[in-house]
Amino acid sequence: MKQITAIVRPEKLEAVRQALDTAGAPGIMITEIEGHGKQKGIEQQWRGEKFRMELLPKMKIEVVVEDSSVNKIIQTIMKEAKTGEIGDGKIFVSTVENVIRIRSGEEGSKAI
Numbered sequence: 001m002k003q004i005t006a007i008v009r010p011e012k013l014e015a016v017r018q019a020l021d022t023a024g025a026p027g028i029m030i031t032e033i034e035g036h037g038k039q040k041g042i043e044q045q046w047r048g049e050k051f052r053m054e055l056l057p058k059m060k061i062e063v064v065v066e067d068s069s070v071n072k073i074i075q076t077i078m079k080e081a082k083t084g085e086i087g088d089g090k091i092f093v094s095t096v097e098n099v100i101r102i103r104s105g106e107e108g109s110k111a112i
Contacts, residue, residue, distance in 0.1 A: 001096040001112065002070050006061045007033070007089040008081040013059045016080040020063065023076040026112045029062040039086050058089065064096055064112055 008016055013030070020028055034055040041054035065073055074091055082088055101111040 001064060001099060001109070002067060003094045003096050004063045004065065004070065004073050004077070005092040005094070006063075006077045006081065007035070007058050007091075008061060008077070009083070009087065009089065010057050010059050012081045012083075013061070016061060016077055019076045019080045020061075020073065023072055024069070025063045025065065025073060027063070031060040031062075033058050033060045037087065037090070056087065064099060066109060066112070 006016070010032075017028065017030070034057055036054060036056055041052055041056060043050055043052050045051075061077070063073060070093060074093070077091055098107055099109075099111040100107050104111075
């Protein structure tokens with residue numbers, strides 16, 4: 001099993017969420033976060049004054065899937081989240097040793 005963590009633009013969240021549902025993602029966790037990548041934030045102007053936003057709003061999407069579904073889920077996220085501009089986000093893939101459903105005690109693939 002793998003955990004796929006994607007950091008995406010807030011305005012892309014709904015498109016990614018719907019696409020993951022269509023792609024058969026068994027479940028999804030979403031968290032509002034702030035951060036920056038290599039660009040170290042952005043400079044904006046408001047009422048003639050320039051200011052620097054070092055931490056930008058992002059959405060973190062986490063999905064745990066079978067190994068056989070990893071590429072499909074990654075491609076789905078990339079297709080829906082990509083704008084081609086700096087700040088589109090990142091995808092991280094981690095190995096999950098076990099999953100346990102609290103309600104029933106099921107483990108492994110049955111618990112996803």
